[in-house]
Amino acid sequence: GENVEQHPSTLSVQEGDSAVIKCTYSDSASNYFPWYKQELGKRPQLIIDIRSNVGEKKDQRIAVTLNKTAKHFSLHITETQPEDSAVYFCAASIDYKLSFGAGTTVTVRA
Amino acid sequence: KAGVTQTPRYLIKTRGQQVTLSCSPISGHRSVSWYQQTPGQGLQFLFEYFSETQRNKGNFPGRFSGRQFSNSRSEMNVSTLELGDSALYLCASRLAANTGELFFGEGSRLTVL
Numbered sequence: 070g071e072n073v074e075q076h077p078s079t080l081s082v083q084e085g086d087s088a089v090i091k092c093t094y095s096d097s098a099s100n101y102f103p104w105y106k107q108e109l110g111k112r113p114q115l116i117i118d119i120r121s122n123v124g125e126k127k128d129q130r131i132a133v134t135l136n137k138t139a140k141h142f143s144l145h146i147t148e149t150q151p152e153d154s155a156v157y158f159c160a161a162s163i164d165y166k167l168s169f170g171a172g173t174t175v176t177v178r179a
Numbered sequence: 180k181a182g183v184t185q186t187p188r189y190l191i192k193t194r195g196q197q198v199t200l201s202c203s204p205i206s207g208h209r210s211v212s213w214y215q216q217t218p219g220q221g222l223q224f225l226f227e228y229f230s231e232t233q234r235n236k237g238n239f240p241g242r243f244s245g246r247q248f249s250n251s252r253s254e255m256n257v258s259t260l261e262l263g264d265s266a267l268y269l270c271a272s273r274l275a276a277n278t279g280e281l282f283f284g285e286g287s288r289l290t291v292l
Contacts, residue, residue: 070238075221101279112183112269112283113222158221165279166235169214171221 071096073161075170082149083178090173092159093141101162102135102142107172108155116157117144149177181206183284185270191290197258200287204251204272210234211253212281213245216267225268228253229275257289265291 072095082088094102103118119126119133119142126133130149135142142161146153154177159170184203192198204211213225224237228247245255251272257264267288271281 078219103279103281105281112285113281114283115280118279160222162279166227167212167224167281169222169224171219 071099071161071163071166071168073159073168073170075159075173077173078171079174079176081176081178084149084151086149088146088149088153088175088177090144090157090159090175091141092143092161092170093139094161094168095140096161096163097137097140098163099140099161101165102133103160103162103167104131104133104144105158105160105169106155107158113158146175149175151177151179153177183270183272183282185268185284185287187287188285189288189290191292192260193292194260194262196260197256198260198289199254199256200268200270200289202253202255202270202272202284204253204270205282208272208274208282209251210273210275210278211247211251212271212273213253213255214269214271215239216269216286217265222269225255260291262291265289 075092100121105113106116107113132145156172160167210229212227214222227235247253267286269286270284
């Protein structure tokens with residue numbers, strides 16, 4: 070099955086700085102890569118996703134990049150704000166069966 | 180539109196017991212997935228149901244089982260509970276098994292003593 074590794078496991082950034090989370094996947098057949106955000110005590114919610122025929126996608130302060138050759142994809146958050154503090158999960162999907170990474174706990178320091 | 184609803188939200192069981200968790204998907208969603216969330220392990224996929232049929236299954240022992248009813252509501256059952264089964268169990272629904280976004284419930288937190 071698909072194996073997704075996510076780094077770092079924790080990330081502390083100063084408010085206003087950028088945050089980058091990286092994920093690698095094992096199966097080159099993976100074709101859908103979503104990112105979910107889970108705030109403390111709340112349910113995970115989709116924040117952005119990318120398909121294998123696209124190299125980059127942006128939505129306001131967040132962006133995702135995909136390198137199919139290297140089998141890795143990354144989440145970029147610019148101008149971080151306190152509300153960005155949460156656990157972020159990447160996932161890779163083959164035929165819409167999702168395999169999640171272990172998560173990154175992001176803390177934005179005021 | 181109501182979101183994904185899971186019951187019960189919290190429960191405590193002892194080793195050897197069994198437990199049944201329930202999930203009501205968003206109206207119109209026919210696919211329901213179950214995940215186990217533990218610290219450091221992320222979201223571990225248990226299984227997915229679509230139109231009452233199990234479409235995918237994760238790498239969990241046979242003690243973990245599930246089903247889906249004709250109204251798309253789903254249940255998962257864990258028999259012979261072990262201490263390691265303590266976790267947050269999340270249910271997620273989506274419109275169909277071949278669409279992307281998962282809509283998660285708030286989860287059922289199971290503690291096994």
